Amino acid sequence: MVIVHRNPIYSALFLILTLFALAGHFVLLNAPFIAAVHVIVYAGAIMVLFLFVIMLLDLRGRADRKRSGQLLRIIGVLFAGILLVEFGLMLKTDPTFSMASSSAFEAVAGIGDTRSIGELLFTKYLFPFEIASVLLLAAIIGSVILAKRKLK
């Protein structure tokens, strides 16, 4: 649904639906903190940014003026299908995935909550955390400069 709709706003709304479904999966997979952050960051920030840009650019009138070429579409779907078949073969042939059934799961209490993630983030992964902050700063500066200056 995200990719077949011609109107980008519908695509964005369906993508929000998909993101909420993924957040539900994260809750089921014992990761409530990641689910909460997922909803806040993606549905709250990124998709709002997307919708803002879509409505700012106002593409509605010219949404279906031209379609992409039929050949390109066929080739794209073909390659993606090959990729999906490869995923399926990997899951089917690799014994570690197929035999990983209910016996491999033992729910460890307290894994995935905010406290354990925070402890790991600020001890083992402290340096990548700082790098991420620098990356976000670079992104902020970059978008401000791009918004300010006229692109020649």
Next chain:
Amino acid sequence: MVIPISYYLLLSGILFTIGVIGVLTRRNAIVIFMSIELMLNAVNLSFIAFSKQLSLLDGQIFVFFVMVVAAAEVAVGLALIVAIFRVKESVYVDEINLMKW
């Protein structure tokens, strides 16, 4: 009831494939960006699934960093799209050929 990890990996693969189809077939740059988000989220799902499978928390930390990178990428990418739209009056990737000559 416990769901085997292979189901989650299959769902992740399907989501990733949908994202690949979107990138390869659509021409609207914004939709291409959304497809990239879809692929990142597919990878996030398999990270979390493996994190639960192995009872390790490192996968969830990686998901955290993937989200950070996705947010930065979207901010810069949308700024680029807006800047290009100001000049070219278009967000369709086959009409944007500034670097081609």
